[in-house]
Amino acid sequence: MENKKLKKIKLNYLDIRIIECREPLVNLSDYDFVLEPVYFIENGWGEEKMYLREGVAKKLEETQKFLPVGCKFKIFDAFRSIQTQKKIYDDYKNKLKIKHPELRGEELEKAVQEFVVLPKLTKEAPPRHNTGGAVDLTIVDEKGKELDMGTSFDHFGEEASLEYFFQFDNYQGMATENLEKIKENRKSLNLLMSRAGFSVYQNEWWHWEMGTQFRAFSCDLKYAKYGSADLLD
Numbered sequence: 001m002e003n004k005k006l007k008k009i010k011l012n013y014l015d016i017r018i019i020e021c022r023e024p025l026v027n028l029s030d031y032d033f034v035l036e037p038v039y040f041i042e043n044g045w046g047e048e049k050m051y052l053r054e055g056v057a058k059k060l061e062e063t064q065k066f067l068p069v070g071c072k073f074k075i076f077d078a079f080r081s082i083q084t085q086k087k088i089y090d091d092y093k094n095k096l097k098i099k100h101p102e103l104r105g106e107e108l109e110k111a112v113q114e115f116v117v118l119p120k121l122t123k124e125a126p127p128r129h130n131t132g133g134a135v136d137l138t139i140v141d142e143k144g145k146e147l148d149m150g151t152s153f154d155h156f157g158e159e160a161s162l163e164y165f166f167q168f169d170n171y172q173g174m175a176t177e178n179l180e181k182i183k184e185n186r187k188s189l190n191l192l193m194s195r196a197g198f199s200v201y202q203n204e205w206w207h208w209e210m211g212t213q214f215r216a217f218s219c220d221l222k223y224a225k226y227g228s229a230d231l232l233d
Contacts, residue, residue: 013217014125025051034074046084063196070142077136080129086119126228133226150182
């Protein structure tokens with residue numbers, strides 16, 4: 001008989017059942033966050049307004065109170081429509097084709113999906129940002145400057161992995177104090193968000209989730225409460 005641990009390893013997070021709670025999306029402009037809708041600003045994709053499920057927005061609002069005085073969350077991306085998800089997926093796929101022309105077919109699709117989820121609208125397995133339960137963020141200081149996390153938002157490379165810099169005592173000639181500051185900032189963000197009930201996507205230090213299939217899978221919960229927010233109406 002196959003043991004439970006092995007079964008769990010084989011289980012994909014998209015196999016987690018969704019029991020939709022029908023919690024509404026809320027406009028993040030009504031909260032005291034710094035908003036920078038990157039995909040809209042740079043490409044005109046999606047909307048200028050940003051939305052999250054109400055419970056997620058409120059939890060972020062509560063969590064922000066534990067940041068150092070003057071600091072705030074800066075949000076780059078939140079809810080995404082399927083149309084926006086497709087544009088992001090296709091754009092990254094085209095960039096990978098140019099950078100790695102040797103990638104073809106399933107190998108190319110797999111490489112794309114390390115950072116961008118397939119743009120499929122389904123009740124059983126919606127893209128994570130499409131649920132309204134996923135958010136991309138960082139921390140800014142009292143002057144609005146982003147804390148140094150070692151990479152920019154949407155850096156598609158191994159350096160974006162949450163734990164990447166912790167393996168180094170020295171890194172490519174970087175000053176020791178700068179490297180240690182990156183580690184400190186990532187550790188602080190991780191502790192703060194984890195204690196608040198969010199799960200991080202390990203390949204992207206900025207990506208956090210609550211109420212989603214991925215969150216349920218990460219915490220061994222029986223079901224997720226957020227399905228596609230596009231299907232709430």
